Amino acid sequence: MRLKSYYANSVEAAIRTARQELGEEAMLLNSRKTPDEARHLGLYEVVFATDQPEGAQLPAPAAAEPAPAPPGAGQAVERLSAEVEELRRQFEQISTRIARSTLQRSGCFHPWIEEVCAELSAAEVDPEIIYQIARKIGQAELAADPERTRQAVSRELQTRFSVAPLDSTPNGRRVTALIGPPGCGKTTTLVKMAALYGLTSRRPSQILSIDTHRIGAAEQLRSFAAILGMGFEALDTVGALAQALAAHERKEWIWIDTPGYGPRDFEWAPDLAKFLASRTDIETHLVLSCAAKTTDLSRVVDRFKVFRPARLIFTRLDETSTYGPIVNEAARAKLPVSFLTNGQRIPDDLEPATARRIVELVLDGAARGEDMTARSRSPAAGRMTAA
Numbered sequence: 001m002r003l004k005s006y007y008a009n010s011v012e013a014a015i016r017t018a019r020q021e022l023g024e025e026a027m028l029l030n031s032r033k034t035p036d037e038a039r040h041l042g043l044y045e046v047v048f049a050t051d052q053p054e055g056a057q058l059p060a061p062a063a064a065e066p067a068p069a070p071p072g073a074g075q076a077v078e079r080l081s082a083e084v085e086e087l088r089r090q091f092e093q094i095s096t097r098i099a100r101s102t103l104q105r106s107g108c109f110h111p112w113i114e115e116v117c118a119e120l121s122a123a124e125v126d127p128e129i130i131y132q133i134a135r136k137i138g139q140a141e142l143a144a145d146p147e148r149t150r151q152a153v154s155r156e157l158q159t160r161f162s163v164a165p166l167d168s169t170p171n172g173r174r175v176t177a178l179i180g181p182p183g184c185g186k187t188t189t190l191v192k193m194a195a196l197y198g199l200t201s202r203r204p205s206q207i208l209s210i211d212t213h214r215i216g217a218a219e220q221l222r223s224f225a226a227i228l229g230m231g232f233e234a235l236d237t238v239g240a241l242a243q244a245l246a247a248h249e250r251k252e253w254i255w256i257d258t259p260g261y262g263p264r265d266f267e268w269a270p271d272l273a274k275f276l277a278s279r280t281d282i283e284t285h286l287v288l289s290c291a292a293k294t295t296d297l298s299r300v301v302d303r304f305k306v307f308r309p310a311r312l313i314f315t316r317l318d319e320t321s322t323y324g325p326i327v328n329e330a331a332r333a334k335l336p337v338s339f340l341t342n343g344q345r346i347p348d349d350l351e352p353a354t355a356r357r358i359v360e361l362v363l364d365g366a367a368r369g370e371d372m373t374a375r376s377r378s379p380a381a382g383r384m385t386a387a
Contacts, residue, residue: 003047003048003049004018004022004047004048004049004050005045005046005047005048006018006045006046006047006048007034007038007041007042007044007045007046008042008043008044008046009042009043009044010043010044011031011044011046014031014042014044014045014046015031015046018046018048022048022050023050025050026048026049026050027048027049027050031044031045031046031047032044032045033045112146112149112150113134113137113138113149113153114134115146116149116150116153116363117130117133117134117153119363120133120153120157120324120362120363122322122365123322123323123324123362123363123365124294124322124324124325124328125157125324125327125328125362126324126327126328126331126332129157129160129327129328129331133153133156133157133160136156137149137152137153137156150363153363154359154363157327157359157362157363158355158356158358158359160327160331161326161327161330161331161336161337161355161358162330162336162337162355163336163337163338163353163354163355163358164311164336164337164338164353165338165339165352165353165354166193166197166338166352172252173249173251173252173253173254173281174252174253174254174283175245175254175256175279175281175282175283176193176253176254176255176256176282176283176284176285177255177256177258177276177282177283177284177285178190178255178256178257178258178284178285178287178313179258179261179276179284179285179286179287179304179307179309180260180261180286180287180288180300180304181260181261181262181289181300182260182261182262182265183260183289184260184287184288184289184292184315184316185287185289185315185316185341186257186258186260186287187211187220187221187257188315188341188344188346189287189313189315189339189341189350190207190221190255190257191221191224191228191346191347192341192346192347192349192350193255193339193347193350194207194224194225194228194230194253194255195228195346195347196347196350197253198228198230198253198255203252203253204250204251204252204253205228205230205231205251205252205253205254205255206230206231206232206233206248206251206253206254206255207221207224207225207230207231207232207233207254207255207257208232208233208235208241208244208245208248208254208255208256208257209221209232209233209234209235209256209257210235210236210237210238210240210241210256210257210258210259210272211257211258211259211260218234221234221257222234224346231248231251238271238272238275241256241272241275242275256282258272259272261303261304263299263303266303269306269307270306272307273306273307274306276307276308277306277307277308283310283311284307284308284309284310284311285309285310285311285312285313285338285339286300286301286304286307286309286311286312286313286335287313287315288300288301288312288313288314288315288329289314289315289316289319290314290315290316290317290319290320290323290325290326291316291319291320292325294324294325294328297325297328297329298328298329298332301329301332301333309335310335311335311336311337311338312329312330312333312335312336312337312338313337313338313339313340313341314326314337314339314340314341314353315340315341316341316342317340317341317342317361318342318343318349320365321365322365323358323361323362323365324362324365326340326358326361326362327358327362336353337353337358338352338353339351339352339353340353340357340358
């Protein structure tokens with residue numbers, strides 16, 4: 001047994017120090033006022049006895065096990081996240097409305113400029129882009145002609161984004177992959193592109209599908225490939241995709257269909273995202289639906305950045321009359337627009353993107369939307385119609 005004294009200005013303080021060093025099993029033998037010759041050490045001396053040898057270390061206290069999450073905690077977190085996201089969406093809408101109202105009521109621009117900018121606002125063009133265009137045009141000397149003002153706004157709007165359709169006569173092999181959320185029209189768009197470029201160029205083509213999530217997706221593509229006279233292969237893994245690309249190295253057009261990844265499906269996306277992002281020989285197009293809300297489109301573009309898309313495709317133009325989000329996302333993501341689609345006919349309802357066409361849609365969206373809807377319902381169908 002070993003004895004040890006502890007000094008402090010109170011008995012309680014000395015006991016706490018002893019317990020911390022010797023542990024709770026140490027025995028308190030005596031406490032007394034400190035003799036005068038040792039008063040500089042503290043007012044009280046407390047003597048403890050312990051079985052521990054000199055220099056022994058106390059065992060580290062066991063780490064407390066984390067308390068189990070209460071039932072329904074996960075659902076509560078999801079609900080909270082959804083509520084925060086909804087608040088964010090509402091805040092963005094309010095900010096946009098305030099910006100539009102400020103621009104329309106400012107009175108600091110020529111009435112003809114404000115009139116055209118009001119059209120941009122109605123088309124849901126980003127208020128910051130509208131304001132920049134209004135300032136740029138307002139600083140220029142314009143004749144008292146509303147048509148010239150409209151042309152100036154159109155030219156300026158075209159400088160805010162870029163386009164880059166595919167080259168119909170590539171040098172060597174061209175591999176194109178389409179990515180995007182569920183329901184954006186990836187598979188139908190891929191078939192349209194394959195029909196438009198593969199058939200017209202008369203070059204050996206192959207369609208590859210790694211979409212194992214959607215029931216019947218592979219069979220639908222297999223049927224289209226047979227009609228187009230192209231090869232088809234369904235794949236289960238990213239490794240199999242790499243092998244298929246190597247096996248078809250002599251094919252000049254290769255089209256890759258991928259699963260639609262929603263917000264909760266991205267746990268399955270990293271392998272494919274890493275593969276596509278690392279292959280410089282694969283050109284990845286992000287497919288976006290014009291029928292989606294502006295804030296939703298922005299979130300989709302941000303989620304799919306891990307794939308490093310090179311271009312944007314906008315589908316379902318016939319399902320909306322506001323085309324400002326095309327400009328907004330192309331400008332925000334700094335990615336060119338490659339294609340626009342406005343119906344189910346193959347390949348008739350696919351058009352290579354041009355800056356002039358997009359600006360026409362934005363400035364005259366409602367009328368052109370109605371025109372596209374009428375054409376898509378016309379009995380004069382193209383070569384095929386997607387299911």
